[in-house]
Each structure stands twice: as C-alpha cells, then as structure tokens.
C-alpha cells in the first residue's frame with residue numbers, strides 16, 4: 001500500500017526513530033510488510049503491552065500547579081477521496097471543526113462539498129469574530145454557521161462537529177457521524193456516539209423550508225487534564241480504524257514524543273490503509289454485518305483527522321500552532 005504523499009515526512013521521522021516492533025504494533029507498514037505479517041508476532045504484542053504499561057499511571061507533570069490554564073496544540077491531516085470533507089482549527093480560541101459533505105447529493109448533480117465547506121468557513125469566521133477572551137460555545141457556533149450557510153442558498157448536506165476548550169472543560173456539539181475521541185493515559189476516555197437514522201445514514205444539516213436541524217445536535221462537556229489527547233475526525237477515520245488501534249497509536253506516540261502532526265498523519269495513514277484493504281475487517285464492515293449486510297474490508301472515504309494535545313499554558317516549550325481552515 002502506497003502511503004499518501006502528505007504523510008511521508010512523518011513516516012520518515014517515525015521510521016528513523018522507532019523499532020520495527022513499534023511500527024508493526026501501530027500498523028505503520030506501508031509498502032514494507034503485508035498487513036498479515038503483523039498479526040501473530042509475539043514480539044510485537046509484547047512490545048505493545050510494554051509501552052501500554054509505561055503509561056499507567058501517567059506522571060502528572062503539573063500536579064503541583066493544578067490551576068494552570070490549559071490550551072490545545074493542534075495539527076490536522078486530510079487524505080481525500082471525493083474531497084467533500086472540510087475542517088478548521090482556531091489556535092487562539094481553542095476550537096476545532098470537522099464537516100463531511102454527504103456524498104448522496106452527488107448523484108443528484110449537486111456539489112456534495114458545498115455545504116460542508118460553507119459550514120466550516122462560516123464557523124471559522126464566527127469563531128474569529130467572537131470575543132477571544134471568552135469560552136466558545138460549540139452549539140452557538142454550529143447554529144450560526146448553519147444559519148449563514150443555509151441563508152446563502154448553499155446546496156447539499158453535511159454532518160459536522162465542533163469541539164472547544166473552555167477553561168478545563170471540553171465542550172462539543174455535533175450532528176451525524178463526524179465526531180471525536182478523547183484519550184487519557186493512552187486509554188479511550190470518551191467518544192462521541194454517531195447519530196444516524198438507520199445504518200450508514202447519519203443525521204445531517206441542509207437548507208430546507210422552516211428547518212432548524214441544529215436543534216437535534218448532540219451536546220455535552222467533559223473535564224480535561226494536561227496530557228489528554230483529543231482526536232476530532234470524519235467517519236473516514238472512525239469507520240476504518242478501531243478504537244483499540246487509536247489507543248495503541250496514542251500510547252506509542254506518547255512513548256516516542258510524537259507531535260500532534262505525527263499523530264494525525266499516522267492515524268490518517270492507518271485509515272487510508274484500512275480503507276483500501278478489502279480483506280480485513282473494519283469498524284464499518286463489523287457494523288454492517290450487525291445490520292444484516294454482507295460486507296468486509298474498509299470504507300473508501302475522505303479522511304479528516306485533527307489531533308489536539310491538551311497542554312498547560314505554562315508549558316512554553318512549543319509555540320501555539322497557526323490556525324487552519326481547509327475548505
């Protein structure tokens with residue numbers, strides 16, 4: 001399997017700094033090993049277990065300054081298929097958005113990327129125009145972005161998720177199966193539950209008469225700590241990569257001091273690998289069979305991955321990243 005070009009720098013970094021067992025354990029073996037070679041290697045399993053043990057319990061560097069304010073250090077990776085995903089992160093406000101244009105519109109001759117791009121472009125400008133000293137409410141941002149996108153007559157439909165860091169809490173609002181996963185000490189702590197009408201038909205936002213579909217958004221918040229790892233992504237990630245693999249990647253990445261960019265690239269690469277592999281099960285194929293469908297392999301799709309490390313604002317070792325809008 002060829003690796004997508006945008007992740008090759010990260011692969012070079014990882015290949016020169018990690019043992020082979022690490023790469024196999026995380027599922028990074030683009031073009032070098034058949035995926036099946038990784039399955040039964042005892043050294044790989046032992047190695048993965050060793051790394052996982054090192055992370056528990058985590059040494060809490062900020063234990064003597066629990067009041068230190070938090071910030072997020074982000075990066076994103078996008079591997080396109082039909083190029084209908086869109087995303088942003090706003091570094092100062094601490095807000096991430098991911099939207100996934102609904103491909104079903106394509107057959108009707110509609111630009112299936114229009115609504116997702118409109119949503120994220122409008123959400124980014126809403127965040128930029130907000131009082132950056134104050135916490136951002138994801139529901140409000142999603143609602144305003146939806147109103148503006150719908151009012152401009154934008155065609156198509158989209159799922160969307162907005163996540164913000166407000167003090168010590170992570171807040172979210174999402175529609176459909178764009179979502180997020182939060183990891184602490186290398187373990188999945190919280191994961192969004194996709195909203196769908198029926199299998200493979202997610203809730204979605206679109207302009208329509210008298211509609212106000214943002215009111216159906218799932219909203220919530222959870223306390224975060226320094227060292228937590230947040231992954232916000234389209235279903236191109238979550239349908240192709242099992243939570244257990246994401247956990248292993250977070251564990252290995254922590255052990256080897258991956259940056260958010262490394263982690264986002266590796267996760268997107270894993271999803272791309274799985275999406276092109278017709279022989280191995282994916283979360284999508286497992287779910288499809290539970291719904292009585294015949295299905296194996298991954299699901300080809302746009303893959304958007306935004307990774308954010310929750311850091312202490314006292315940690316001056318890294319500059320805050322530059323905000324990004326990808327429409």
Ligand SMILES: [Mn+2]
Nearest residue numbers: 100235236301
């Ligand atoms: Mn998708």
